[in-house]
Amino acid sequence: MSAPGPLPAGTRVRVKDDWPEARGPAHIRTPHYLRGAEGVVVRHLGAYPNPEDLAFARPAARRALYHVAFAQPGLWQQGVAGDEVLVELYEHWLEVV
Amino acid sequence: MSLLETDGERLFEAVSALLAERGIATPSEIATRRAATDAASPGQGARMVARAWTDASFRARMLADGTAAAEEIGIPMRGLPPLGVLENTAETHHLVVCTLCSCYPRAVLGYPPFWFKSAGYRARAVRDPRGLLAEWGTHLASGVKVRVVDSTADYRWMVLPMRPAGTDGWDAARLAGLLREGDMIGVTVPGV
Known part of the structure; x- marks a missing residue:
């Protein structure tokens, strides 16, 4: 993402439907069940060295980390309307919808 | 060997x-x-929660910056992941899980209980949180929203439960004695 500053709270985002683990060894902090899902940015949590590189002892650029909320029933086709799942996600996994 | x-x-x-x-x-x-x-044990988290229940300005600082609040009451946080605090309210109940592994706010709760790392807990907390809560005997009032917090990255999250009714006039030490580790992960709620 090339946004100049952190995404503001309320920004609608989609988690990339990407599967790096299918291409080779990978360390990923984006849970499977969220790939392709749409959610809303709740808060910018700061910037941290990218764990996907840290895990392989590669130089790790700092990436913005967000708390993103997802409607819980939408993820599983079950559950109670209004319930949410709140997840920490790095900027390079998010596309602004 | x-x-x-x-x-x-x-x-x-x-x-x-x-x-x-x-x-x-x-x-x-x-x-x-x-x-x-x-030294890290649920007793540390309980001290934080009890302090927050009895000191509104500490509560505000704890919600804004859990790490700073923990350090303020003598819990060593140097070199550890940032601590975030999730406030349970009459509208929202938080439940913490780490679906990827076992991220847990160890500085304030100690080692995670065995079930926290189990595949069953991790899978069901995100998929059927209300079913899981019911098995813990946790029944939320109608209209309370469940917010499952999947701890996937650099933060560690603890829950600030609601102060139970019937504890008016209790001091912080007595209140801390009410709290169990599950209350600060959100599988249970404290009661008198």
């Missing part, structure tokens, strides 16, 4: 000596961290 069969204390001494020799960590730094790790 494999690493798993090695005498733990001898291995510890050998690794400590190597870390010191290479200038990575001194024996006293390791001893300090070891003492902090041993």
